[in-house]
Amino acid sequence: MEVDKLKRTHFFIGTGGVGKTTLASIFAMKLAKENPESKIKLVTIDPSNRLRSFFNIDDNKNEIQVDNLQVNLNDRSALLKDFVIRAAKRKKVDPELIFSNKLFSTLMDGLAVSQEFSSLYELCSSHKSGKFDFVVIDTPPLQNTSDFLKSSEILEDFFSSTLAKFFLSQDKQGLLFKVVNSARRTSLKVLASLTGSDFVDELAYFFKVVEVLRIDLLKILNLSQDILKNEASVYTVCNANELSLCGLRVALKNLSTNELNLEKCIINQFDPAKVNIRTQGKINDLKKTFPDLEYVQVPYLKNELSEYKDLVKCLDDVKFE
Amino acid sequence: MALYFLSGKGGVGKTHLSTSLSMHLAKAGRKTLLVEFSKFAQFSEYFTAEVGFEPFKLKENLHVSSWTGLDCLDEYAAKILRSKHAANLFFKVPLMRKLSKVAPGLKEVAVLGKITSDYRESEFETYFDDIVFDCPASGHFLSMMRVPESLRLTVGAGPMMRQCESIMAAVMSHPEVYFALIEDGARFAEIELKETKADLKKILGEKKITTIKNKSEAFPDSPSMSWLSSAEKMSDCWVGFKWK
Numbered sequence: 001m002e003v004d005k006l007k008r009t010h011f012f013i014g015t016g017g018v019g020k021t022t023l024a025s026i027f028a029m030k031l032a033k034e035n036p037e038s039k040i041k042l043v044t045i046d047p048s049n050r051l052r053s054f055f056n057i058d059d060n061k062n063e064i065q066v067d068n069l070q071v072n073l074n075d076r077s078a079l080l081k082d083f084v085i086r087a088a089k090r091k092k093v094d095p096e097l098i099f100s101n102k103l104f105s106t107l108m109d110g111l112a113v114s115q116e117f118s119s120l121y122e123l124c125s126s127h128k129s130g131k132f133d134f135v136v137i138d139t140p141p142l143q144n145t146s147d148f149l150k151s152s153e154i155l156e157d158f159f160s161s162t163l164a165k166f167f168l169s170q171d172k173q174g175l176l177f178k179v180v181n182s183a184r185r186t187s188l189k190v191l192a193s194l195t196g197s198d199f200v201d202e203l204a205y206f207f208k209v210v211e212v213l214r215i216d217l218l219k220i221l222n223l224s225q226d227i228l229k230n231e232a233s234v235y236t237v238c239n240a241n242e243l244s245l246c247g248l249r250v251a252l253k254n255l256s257t258n259e260l261n262l263e264k265c266i267i268n269q270f271d272p273a274k275v276n277i278r279t280q281g282k283i284n285d286l287k288k289t290f291p292d293l294e295y296v297q298v299p300y301l302k303n304e305l306s307e308y309k310d311l312v313k314c315l316d317d318v319k320f321e
Numbered sequence: 322m323a324l325y326f327l328s329g330k331g332g333v334g335k336t337h338l339s340t341s342l343s344m345h346l347a348k349a350g351r352k353t354l355l356v357e358f359s360k361f362a363q364f365s366e367y368f369t370a371e372v373g374f375e376p377f378k379l380k381e382n383l384h385v386s387s388w389t390g391l392d393c394l395d396e397y398a399a400k401i402l403r404s405k406h407a408a409n410l411f412f413k414v415p416l417m418r419k420l421s422k423v424a425p426g427l428k429e430v431a432v433l434g435k436i437t438s439d440y441r442e443s444e445f446e447t448y449f450d451d452i453v454f455d456c457p458a459s460g461h462f463l464s465m466m467r468v469p470e471s472l473r474l475t476v477g478a479g480p481m482m483r484q485c486e487s488i489m490a491a492v493m494s495h496p497e498v499y500f501a502l503i504e505d506g507a508r509f510a511e512i513e514l515k516e517t518k519a520d521l522k523k524i525l526g527e528k529k530i531t532t533i534k535n536k537s538e539a540f541p542d543s544p545s546m547s548w549l550s551s552a553e554k555m556s557d558c559w560v561g562f563k564w565k
Contacts, residue, residue: 016331016458017510046460050509102475103425141331143461146361157423187417190408194401195427196479199472203424242548243336246366254361278547304508 001030001320007233007263009123009135013148014237015247016141019268021050022305023237023298024138026318029311031134032069038133040069041126045118046140047073053306066308070132076118076140083121087216098213103206115140116151117217120224127227145236145251156221233263235320240270240297245282252290264294264320271300296320322439322449322497327533328456329503330513334535336367337552338503339455344556347382351450355385358432358457358465362387368549376449384449390428393435394421400442401480429468430481433488440491440498459502459517466524493528499564501531529565 003010010031012024021044028042044051051057055071057064062073088095099105119139126135142148192200210217228234238248248265267283287295301314327339336357343355354376357364364372364387368379374392376384398408412418421427436454439447456462469485476482492498502518504510518530536542540558543551 016460018332048509049512141458141460143457144359144361144363157419187414190398190402191417191420193480194398195481196476198477198479199475199481202475202477206425239332243363243367244332247363250361250363250366274544276545276547306508 001034003031003134004233007231008133009127009137009227009232011119011123011137011139011228011232011234012237013119013139013142013234014145015143015244018237018239018244019298020141020237021048021138022054022311023235023266023268023318024136025051025054026311026315027235027320028069028071028134028136030315030318030320031136032067033315035133036068038068039131040134040136041072041132042069042136042138043072043074043122043126044138045074045079045122046076046115050306051138054308054311056308074118074122076114079118079121080114083117083216083220084213087213090216091212093212098209101202101205101209103202104209115142116148117220119148120151121220123227123232124220124223127223127231145238145248146254156218229261232261234261235264235266236262237266237268240267240275240279240283240300242278242282245279245286249282249286249289252286252293262293264296266296266298266320268298269300270297274300322447323451324436324440324495324498325451325453326456326462326498326500327454327503328459328462328501328517329533330510330517331458333503333505333507333510334540335458335503336455337548337555338501338533338535338540339453340549340552341555342559343383343385343451343453344380344553345559346451346453347380348556351382352448353383353451353453354447354449355379355383355453355455356388356436357386357455358388358390360389362389388432388435390431391421393431394427397431397434426468426472429465430472430484430488433465433469433492434484437488437491437498440495441487459513463517463520463524466521470524493525498528499531500525500528501533501564503533503535505535506537531563531565 010024010027012020012027014020024044025042028040031038032040047062051071051073052059055064055066057071057073064071084098085095088098119137122137123135126132126137139148188200236248236251238244245267252265265286283295296319298318298320301317303310305311305314325339325342327335327342329335339355343353346353362372364370364385368377368385370377370379370385372385372387374386374388376386379385395408395412398412399405402408412421434441436452457465469488473482473485473489476485500521502514502521504514514532518532521530522528533540540555543554546554
């Protein structure tokens with residue numbers, strides 16, 4: 001397997017059930033086997049049962065070392081918590097003040113952005129640590145692949161300073177509130193009539209909380225965009241069936257060129273004997289519409305993989321080129 | 322009106338089964354709507370048609386829609402405020418547009434509010450006899466279903482709290498609201514189904530949850546066919562299907 005040594009981070013993205021974890025594991029194991037002198041790290045965010053089972057990791061542990069490969073299981077809420085504590089400390093704010101916002105604590109975990117952000121945060125932390133020659137990151141399953149590909153836009157929207165300023169200005173009941181233009185004041189009244197004024201207060205507090213995190217968030221965003229553009233390879237994974245290929249097409253359509261260093265599109269579970277005309281048509285169609293991308297077809301593996309030895313057996317069958 | 326929520330691990334065949342169920346209901350003479358909820362709609366690509374917020378007629382008795390959270394919020398705002406003008410005042414201000422995109426929970430409540438509106442507000446009766454909701458995969462589905470309760474606990478008194486309460490009441494106690502979780506026989510899909518079911522029970526209480534095994538005797542796979550023809554073929558598998 002040929003890997004550009006300058007591309008130190010390898011990022012696997014895709015919807016659930018396409019084989020992302022399996023392929024990321026195989027990829028990391030191949031890297032480790034072919035580069036015995038190198039230190040490799042495989043990180044899974046929101047680990048599935050599958051990964052624990054592959055590497056035989058106990059329920060109460062989240063790390064294991066297999067020769068020169070270190071496997072880490074991280075969950076999203078732990079990563080977010082770590083980020084908030086660090087950011088708050090830098091601003092000399094008690095992190096508990098942030099966690100005590102009800103919207104933040106009850107909804108942050110379930111928010112779509114928390115998935116994308118946790119992946120980017122992990123990317124930056126692994127990169128900064130400098131301990132590894134290669135890092136392979138298996139991201140949480142996306143609802144759509146577009147979610148990740150557009151994540152910096154969504155995150156910037158989320159943490160844009162205008163929103164926070166808006167709520168901060170109406171927080172001060174005095175002069176500042178009066179200069180908030182009337183259109184905004186009307187909007188706020190409408191928002192309150194839609195949701196209730198308690199919600200508006202809680203929301204105002206929520207954005208104040210976000211304001212504390214904003215500078216650190218932007219740093220992570222910028223750094224991760226830099227890494228993704230210059231030092232990382234991104235692999236999107238989909239299955240060789242009509243619906244999954246349609247999903248990939250939607251994702252690629254939503255992505256303007258040069259936004260990401262999209263290395264390869266992996267079409268998983270491709271069985272030449274079974275592939276129907278419609279599926280083949282979709283593949284051809286993708287290649288025609290996005291000719292600059294590299295497509296890799298990973299064969300259909302007959303046996304269900306559930307243990308480490310199953311993975312070892314199929315290392316040679318799965319090629320990433 | 323009956324309402325069907327179908328979810329499960331990614332790749333187990335949620336869209337496939339939802340579509341076949343919709344086709345079955347349509348064939349039985351029920352006016353049926355098949356809905357997906359997503360920021361990045363996929364139905365247009367799946368059905369090779371311009372599927373948007375307004376129902377698109379796929380065939381006799383069967384319409385499909387792609388709902389985004391913002392569409393649903395707009396509609397909800399217009400209903401509550403009883404005027405498109407007031408809603409525009411709110412939603413056409415760029416900052417508010419931005420806010421409604423990112424404010425935690427609003428979109429989820431809006432979509433669940435819309436889908437259950439028939440049970441909650443008699444004046445907004447929908448045209449359809451049945452709605453089939455092709456839900457997001459397990460984790461995203463659970464996050465969405467948790468929102469009304471989390472928000473209810475968070476926001477305190479007000480229209481939002483009443484909305485959340487009425488959504489959960491409709492979902493949990495209406496006899497014609499059905500939940501199904503799907504697996505496809507693969508070991509990890511089965512494990513994930515069990516976990517999702519346990520988590521969903523915590524949200525829905527006494528509500529019964531049906532489990533469906535795809536690619537089984539009851540719902541056989543036809544890999545050589547196009548997905549839409551195989552969904553059509555599968556629609557007959559729903560005849561006599563027992564919902565819990």
